[in-house]
Amino acid sequence: MAEHNLRCSGCGIQVQTEKPEELGYAPEAALKRDPLLCQRCFRIKHYNEMSSVTPDQDEFLKILSGIGSTDALIVHIVDLFDFEGSLIGGLHRFVGSNPVVLVVNKIDLLPKAINTNRILNWVQRMAKENGLKTAEIVLCSAKKNIGFDRVVEAVARLRKDKDVYVVGATNVGKSTLINRLIRDYSDLESELTVSPYPGTTLDLVQIPLDDGRFIIDTPGIVYKHRLTELIDKKDMQTLLPDKPIKPAVYQLNEQQTLYFGALARFDFVQGARQSFTCYISNAVPIHRTKLERADELYATHKGEMLAPPHKDRLELLPPLVKHAFRIPKGSLSDILISGLGWIAINSDAGAQVVVHAPKGVKVAVRSSLI
Structure with missing residues (x-):
């Protein structure tokens, strides 16, 4: 049972207090906390512990399928260390004619002497081969704050009074990137739950912008073809x-x-x-x-x-x-x-x-x- 439509400030799921084994559970005492966290996010944040409860894959696709009918800017985050594995196949089917900014995260993992222009050219070729039309491609590291100013600039320039949907596979650094937006460009004090485990964001999390529009964090898509989805969390x-x-x-x-x-x-x-x-x-x-x-x-x-x-x-x-x-x-x-x-x-x-x-x-x- 949901509690007055309260939502977890970490993952966005609707909070309920009756079924500890299901998503969104929080004990009654937790409802008084600010920010409100479901038990799953509380354990991730404070104990680095991951619940065995996993969100339904169909719900992810249902959320993505609704983006095409909106007037929005799409920010698609991929992991450079697993580019093909984290790219959303057929993204154009979900986003319609909305422009896409491809944010290639974890550039900090490459050896330091790498020519970034070569990497950018490679990403452009790979995006084209995969049928992804992009308004802009930005290389960055959300964790190290490398290139983050270029991500913010691209979003500000291209959104034109639109909501911004942030999409990506699990564990590509999506929540880390949005947390930087929260800290730098929003009055919100709470941060999204960031963990090294897949499927942290479970529902739409809306972050208000100064002009009344929103940055909308969507659940990460679970791709079973990635080794990171198959191994034990340890x-x-x-x-x-x-x-x-x-x-x-x-x-x-x-x-x-x-x-x-x-x-x-x-x-x-x-x-x-x-x-x-x-x-x-x-x-x-x-x-x-x-x-x-x-x-x-x-x-x-x-x-x-x-x-x-x-x-x-x-x-x-x-x-x-x-x-x-x-x-x-x-x-x-x-x-x-x-x-x-x-x-x-x-x-x-x-x-x-x-x-x-x-x-x-x-x-x-x-x-x-x-």
Whole structure:
């Protein structure tokens, strides 16, 4: 039962006091708190604890489908570290003719010497390939406040007395970005609940602007093809980098294998000796072995030497399945494992490779980002 249509200031869900196992629950005593937080957001905020209650995927799509009938500016936030995995496929079907600002977050995770113009050009190409028409693309880091002034400027210039809908997949930094807007451009004292776990924002959260319009935070879309949605919450901090990646370069002969904990495996099956650069969280250990020993190594050491996930959480991960790729000569490519990172193939000599990833996780070849 809802309590007089009270809403949680963290996630936006309607508060109820009768069913602790369902979303929006808060004890009676909590209704007197300002800001009002549901039990789930209270635990995230104060104890870094995540409830097992998850929102319904259909509700996410229902909310998005209503945006096209409004006159609004759409801010679509994606995670540069998982660009393809966090991009909303077919966004144009939801937003209609409304303009889209593509905010590419977590630029701070790339090595510091990277040319940002090259990254911007790459994002423009990838957006076009995915059928996404953008009014503007902005690279930023909400966490480090890099490029945030350009996001604010683009929103101010393009919204023209419109509401602003902020959309994105789970865990791309959406709430962090909006919290900066709250602190800098709104009189609201409360902040959205920010956690390292998927699905933090559960309903529309409206943030009033000075002109009577709103910034509207929508729930994050849960994409099961991202590894971050499949692993246990205890392994999330290991998988998600929180500082610039230190690329790990491996010179491999054919018939050699790299394991990324027990999360994924990369086999260099055939090709001239060449280097491969791994862009993954530096907290995830990489182990090299011979291809002929790879199956035995996994069977013997998964969850122990090959971790995360650790043994007590290994059964939560779907079984690894094979994805075979032939990289043609003259092609500089990346192989993306959604939610984990990517492996750059540095040579244009061509290669035959196989990636083993948990069933359902997106694995794809793309043009080289770096």
